[in-house]
Amino acid sequence: MDGVVQLQRQLLDYTALLFQEGFLNDQFTQLQQLQDETNPDFVVEVVSLFFEDSERLLNELANTLDQQSIDFRKVDSHVHQLKGSSSSIGAQRVQNVCIAFRNFCDAQNTEGCLKCLQQVKNEYSLVKNKLETLFKLEQQILAAGGSIPM
Amino acid sequence: MPDEIGGFDLSPGHSEEEAHVLAVDDSLVDRKVIERLLKISSCKVTAVDSGRRALQFLGLDEEKNSAALDGLKVDLIITDYCMPGMTGYELLKKIKESSTFRETPVVIMSSENILTRIDRCLEEGAEDFIVKPVKLSDVKRLKDYMTREDRDGNEGRGINKRKLGEACDVSPSFSSSPPSISSSSSSWSAPSSPTSLDSPTRRLKTSTCD
Secondary structure, eight states: OHHHHHHHHHHHHHHHHHHHTTSBOHHHHHHHHTOBTTBTTHHHHHHHHHHHHHHHHHHHHHHHHTSSSOOHHHHHHHHHHHHHHHHHHTBHHHHHHHHHHHHHHHTTOHHHHHHHHHHHHHHHHHHHHHHHHHHHHHHHHHHTTOOOOO | OOOTTTOOOOOTTSOOSOEEEEEEOSOHHHHHHHHHHHHHTTEEEEEESSHHHHHHHHTOSTTOOOTGGGTOOOOEEEEESOOSSSOHHHHHHHHHHOTTTTTSOEEEEESSOOHHHHHHHHHTTOSEEEESSOOHHHHHHHHHHHHHHHHHTHHHHHHHHHHHHHTOSOOGGGGGOTTSSOOSTTOTTSOOSGGGGSOHHHHHHHOSOO
């Protein structure tokens, strides 16, 4: 079972790194604690919803900011939603950009908003990648007959 | 000191029936999370995505097509504040105006830590105000409202309001009153959570839902 132990170590180290680098915060741990034998896919399910939701919102944001006359209240509403869902899964860096983003909406600062859109897209992409890697590691452990360490 | 007034032990035989919570949130992610939090805390959950649907479920809209009228009791309503259409605050008011559900505890959730918003909700009769993201410890506390309300009726709620009256200024001692405002890591009296980076006063001016 050496392979499993190694994979488990890898998973723990990787997860710790994500926390250290600020990609994830304690809320993610909260979600992990809600997972059990009766609900073994809970975290993956919630995160998948987050991915779908975020992609929809990022598209809306791109559209709204592309208009001749920008409706900042609409932009703000989308960012507010994105901030909410990223906060609910513990995606700290995405959440932080959303906070800055909303300040630019308040100020009706187009350039600031566009910069934030780029930033939030980047952060989203990063955290998505990292979470997918994390889930893959979990799958590998399960496939090798091991259990997910907490 | 946890309230002695409540002081009733739940004997094992008491609640054969699980508490039933109506959760209202327009965010799919948040609905999934709150549903799980409640289920893991041994509650039955009905999750809806709007105030309108909540009223429909409770039979408080014109249609009178209510599951609640079919004898399905509701022990707690937990709702997001910021929702398109009807806000959580407007939903709270409608619930408190109804004869059937005005005694049902209503808890408001919000990602924004705004004192005037919190005050307004509590004044309108909300049992508690939870700053998102919602944690298991928040939900565990909610169970107290459901059991206490069963036993004490108004008395339980009265205690909360009195405590609020004593300490409605932002002060550290307030957060030590267990039955009131959610004071976990997102305590509104000592902002250290990410939401504190928002400027509350600016938020008030342009917030998409007031």
